[in-house]
Amino acid sequence: MRATAAAEQQDTAQGMDYLQSMPRRWVTIYIPLGIFVFVLLFPFYWMAITAFKPDGELLMRSANPFWVMAPTLAHFKKLLFDTPYPAWLLNTVIVSTIATFASLAASVLAAYAIERLRFQGAKQVGLAIFLAYLIPPSILFIPLASIVFQLGLFDTRWALILTYPTFLIPFCTWLLMGYFRSIPYELEECALIDGATRWEILVKIILPLAVPGLISAGIFAFTLSWNEFIYALTFISSSEVKTVPVGIVTELIEGDVYHWGALMAGALLGSLPVALVYSFFVEYYVSGMTGAVKE
Amino acid sequence: MISRLLNNRHALGLLFMLPTALLLLVFLTYPLGLGVWLGFTNTKIGGTGEWIGLSNYSYLAGDSLTQLALFNTIFYTVVASVVKFALGLWLALLLNKNLPFKSFFRAIVLLPWIVPTALSALAFWWIYDAQFSIISWTLVKLGLIDRYIDFLGDPWLARFSTIAANVWRGIPFVAISLLAGLQTISPTLYEAASIDGVTPWQQFRYVTLPLLTPIIAVVMTFSVLFTFTDFQLIYVLTRGGPLNATHLMATLSFQRAIPGGSLGEGAAIATMMVPFLLAAILFSYFGLQRRGWQQGGDK
Numbered sequence: 294m295r296a297t298a299a300a301e302q303q304d305t306a307q308g309m310d311y312l313q314s315m316p317r318r319w320v321t322i323y324i325p326l327g328i329f330v331f332v333l334l335f336p337f338y339w340m341a342i343t344a345f346k347p348d349g350e351l352l353m354r355s356a357n358p359f360w361v362m363a364p365t366l367a368h369f370k371k372l373l374f375d376t377p378y379p380a381w382l383l384n385t386v387i388v389s390t391i392a393t394f395a396s397l398a399a400s401v402l403a404a405y406a407i408e409r410l411r412f413q414g415a416k417q418v419g420l421a422i423f424l425a426y427l428i429p430p431s432i433l434f435i436p437l438a439s440i441v442f443q444l445g446l447f448d449t450r451w452a453l454i455l456t457y458p459t460f461l462i463p464f465c466t467w468l469l470m471g472y473f474r475s476i477p478y479e480l481e482e483c484a485l486i487d488g489a490t491r492w493e494i495l496v497k498i499i500l501p502l503a504v505p506g507l508i509s510a511g512i513f514a515f516t517l518s519w520n521e522f523i524y525a526l527t528f529i530s531s532s533e534v535k536t537v538p539v540g541i542v543t544e545l546i547e548g549d550v551y552h553w554g555a556l557m558a559g560a561l562l563g564s565l566p567v568a569l570v571y572s573f574f575v576e577y578y579v580s581g582m583t584g585a586v587k588e
Numbered sequence: 589m590i591s592r593l594l595n596n597r598h599a600l601g602l603l604f605m606l607p608t609a610l611l612l613l614v615f616l617t618y619p620l621g622l623g624v625w626l627g628f629t630n631t632k633i634g635g636t637g638e639w640i641g642l643s644n645y646s647y648l649a650g651d652s653l654t655q656l657a658l659f660n661t662i663f664y665t666v667v668a669s670v671v672k673f674a675l676g677l678w679l680a681l682l683l684n685k686n687l688p689f690k691s692f693f694r695a696i697v698l699l700p701w702i703v704p705t706a707l708s709a710l711a712f713w714w715i716y717d718a719q720f721s722i723i724s725w726t727l728v729k730l731g732l733i734d735r736y737i738d739f740l741g742d743p744w745l746a747r748f749s750t751i752a753a754n755v756w757r758g759i760p761f762v763a764i765s766l767l768a769g770l771q772t773i774s775p776t777l778y779e780a781a782s783i784d785g786v787t788p789w790q791q792f793r794y795v796t797l798p799l800l801t802p803i804i805a806v807v808m809t810f811s812v813l814f815t816f817t818d819f820q821l822i823y824v825l826t827r828g829g830p831l832n833a834t835h836l837m838a839t840l841s842f843q844r845a846i847p848g849g850s851l852g853e854g855a856a857i858a859t860m861m862v863p864f865l866l867a868a869i870l871f872s873y874f875g876l877q878r879r880g881w882q883q884g885g886d887k
Contacts, residue, residue: 322685322687325678325682326679326682326683326687329675329679329682329697329759330693330696330697332756333696333697333699333700333756333759333760334696334699336700336708336711336712336715336756337703337708337711339711339714339715339722340708340711340714343714351720352720358720358722358725359722398607399607399608399611400608402604402605402607402608403604403605403607403608403609405604406600406601406602406604406605407601410597410598410600410601410604411597411601412597412598412600412601412602412605413598413601415601418605422608422612425612425616427813427865427869428616428620429813429814429816429817429865430817430819431817431818431819431837431838431841431842431858432620432623432817432858432861432862433616433619433620433623433858434842434858435623435626435841435845435846435851435854435855435858436618436619436622436623436626436855437615437619438845438846438851439622439626439631439851440614440615440618440619440622455611455615456615458611458615459611459612459615459616462608462611462612463612466608491600516702519704520702520704520706522704522705522706522819522820522823523819523820523838523842526823527842527846537704537707538704538705538706538707538820539706541706541707541710542706542710542823542824553714553717553720556710556714557710557711557714559707560707560708560710560711563704563707564703564704564707567702567703567704568699568702568703571698571699571702572695575694575695575698576691578698578702579694579695579698579764579768582761582764582765583764583765583767583768
């Protein structure tokens with residue numbers, strides 16, 4: 294019985310694609326898809342291949358530029374030992390991690406309050422949170438810069454740790470609200486009858502059930518803060534506290550001679566951590582992104 | 589007493605909202621207001637400004653660079669959003685077919701979206717390099733052109749090059765979100781349509797598209813918002829050059845406010861973006877909002 298049901302499901306999942314012949318599938322699906330994948334991935338390939346090319350090969354026009362003849366680690370060595378790159382990496386990790394966990398904590402409380410406690414005005418607050426997500430950093434950075442300056446946080450990591458949650462919290466709260474909504478009310482009611490407090494319900498019932506949602510929100514928040522650029526560019530001026538994207542763009546580009554090898558090595562190393570985190574949690578990331586859009 | 593209070597949902601709700609509210613009020617709502625106020629003052633970096641009314645705006649309205657930036661921003665947003673939508677929808681339709689390694693493809697396709705834009709923009713800078721561009725190299729070897737193209741040196745070429753980079757970065761978001769929408773469409777609808785003898789185009793036009801409209805509205809609103817306020821890509825690729833041909837409102841407001849020092853003028857430029865953003869949001873909200881039949885009936 295179960296086997297037939299599964300087979301049936303397989304059948305509907307396949308839809309009517311079986312009506313298409315193989316050559317036709319190649320022309321209408323595989324070749325366009327191949328071109329899409331090639332174009333979307335080429336810049337990464339190019340970044341990687343440049344990072345391993347010796348300088349001589351980079352400036353050679355005669356040889357085949359798509360491959361590297363004598364791979365070298367010289368660019369990585371220069372990057373890690375002759376530039377403040379390791380410090381930037383450390384800063385980015387510190388700022389992203391603290392901002393992510395702080396935002397998650399605040400968002401869990403806020404989402405639970407809006408979605409489950411339903412205090413007076415919860416609906417309006419929920420809408421306000423969504424609108425907050427639509428406010429882009431590029432219209433906030435100037436007034437924020439003057440606030441950061443007045444608070445004496447200019448040029449410190451705290452400037453970033455405190456401002457990143459402005460775009461992380463709205464997003465995480467919105468995502469978690471959707472997630473909490475899917476947890477049955479009955480569970481909470483049972484716990485209330487058994488004499489649990491709201492706090493116990495949140496910690497012992499809701500949070501364990503919401504782990505996938507927490508992971509989605511966490512991954513999202515981490516990549517968003519890792520990728521942040523305009524705040525870090527505006528609020529930070531000394532090299533020791535810069536983040537990776539800002540450090541590379543503002544300090545590795547010197548004069549008219551571009552050290553393409555080192556630049557690409559820096560871009561590659563700076564992209565790797567988010568790419569790794571992402572690759573472990575792809576499904577969570579996709580469900581978070583599409584879930585947030587579908588709401 | 590305290591335990592009673594902690595089980596009162598209104599009191600507890602406010603307590604739980606406290607960290608979020610505090611942070612967003614201090615670092616989001618207040619700066620939003622402060623930004624509008626700064627736009628009416630002549631504040632410089634490191635000094636206090638005075639109220640000068642609409643002077644900033646009347647100056648900016650006559651400033652040819654601001655007019656150019658406004659034109660660039662609208663051009664950039666319109667072209668990039670249209671192309672992103674068309675290609676993203678196409679990619680979503682491709683991924684929605686019954687493919688082997690589907691989740692693998694989906695994971696790969698999202699890569700441009702999750703990598704820091706500033707860093708992928710560096711890769712594009714290198715790809716567009718005037719002397720060593722890989723695109724020029726390939727075209728020369730194929731015999732299509734005889735001189736290297738200066739992608740970022742000519743105003744119109746630079747505009748299209750930055751748009752191409754923006755589209756590259758934005759396609760994954762559009763495609764994966766629309767793919768999620770496509771997967772919610774019931775296959776029985778397609779079966780019914782095919783029994784009625786539709787062509788593939790009719791199937792797309794009369795089944796897929798109407799059911800996808802609500803998601804398209806949300807996705808494109810986000811896409812337009814991100815593109816209109818784009819900063820990183822332009823800052824890394826061209827810094828607004830050549831001849832200010834790629835300056836967007838965001839990059840111009842940064843240039844006037846931070847290196848230029850006139851916080852007031854920069855804030856005024858940033859504030860000028862708000863009406864456009866509101867228009868985009870309202871347009872998508874009212875023009876494309878869900879209708880009852882798109883929800884699957886009874887609402």
